[in-house]
Amino acid sequence: MARNITLIVNGVKREVEIEDNELLLDVLREKLKVKSVKAACWRGECGACTILLNGEPVKSCIVLAAEADGSEITTVEGLIKDGELSPIQRAFIENGALQCGFCTPAFTLFCHYILSTRPDITEEELREELSGIICRCGTYKQIIRAVMQAKKHYKK
Numbered sequence: 001m002a003r004n005i006t007l008i009v010n011g012v013k014r015e016v017e018i019e020d021n022e023l024l025l026d027v028l029r030e031k032l033k034v035k036s037v038k039a040a041c042w043r044g045e046c047g048a049c050t051i052l053l054n055g056e057p058v059k060s061c062i063v064l065a066a067e068a069d070g071s072e073i074t075t076v077e078g079l080i081k082d083g084e085l086s087p088i089q090r091a092f093i094e095n096g097a098l099q100c101g102f103c104t105p106a107f108t109l110f111c112h113y114i115l116s117t118r119p120d121i122t123e124e125e126l127r128e129e130l131s132g133i134i135c136r137c138g139t140y141k142q143i144i145r146a147v148m149q150a151k152k153h154y155k156k
């Protein structure tokens with residue numbers, strides 16, 4: 001059955017018509033045209049579709065859009081403030097933490113979340129945390145370096 005829901009995407013209120021069985025990933029990409037949210041496995045395994053839903057990281061391919069009605073959604077674009085990249089985005093660029101870039105929006109968002117909630121995370125703990133997202137190009141070393149570099153910006 002079709003119905004209207006409201007999503008606050010990167011601070012902007014968006015109304016969208018959805019079907020009850022539609023995935024949040026598909027609504028973001030196909031209806032709201034937020035193409036930085038990547039689709040790959042559609043079964044919660046690769047993490048490419050990671051977004052922040054009410055501030056918590058979730059894989060949007062395993063969430064129904066209907067469940068997200070009224071929620072705040074942050075995608076990688078939401079990390080840019082007043083036209084400036086966030087510290088984690090700058091660190092990714094400076095450390096060459098991407099090759100094809102397919103996984104980059106998910107990793108950047110997730111690393112931003114990690115540093116916002118655990119600014120003292122160790123390299124070892126970070127490795128463990130990052131296991132939920134796959135980089136097919138194998139840039140893990142550079143991603144870890146980027147997070148370690150950006151850390152100082154997140155400490156209170």
Ligand code: FES
Pocket residue numbers: 038039040041042043044045046047048049050059060061062
């Ligand atoms: S597309 Fe969602 S986890 Fe792979």
Ligand code: FES
Pocket residue numbers: 097098099100101102103104134135136137138139
């Ligand atoms: S940079 Fe290519 S998949 Fe990660």
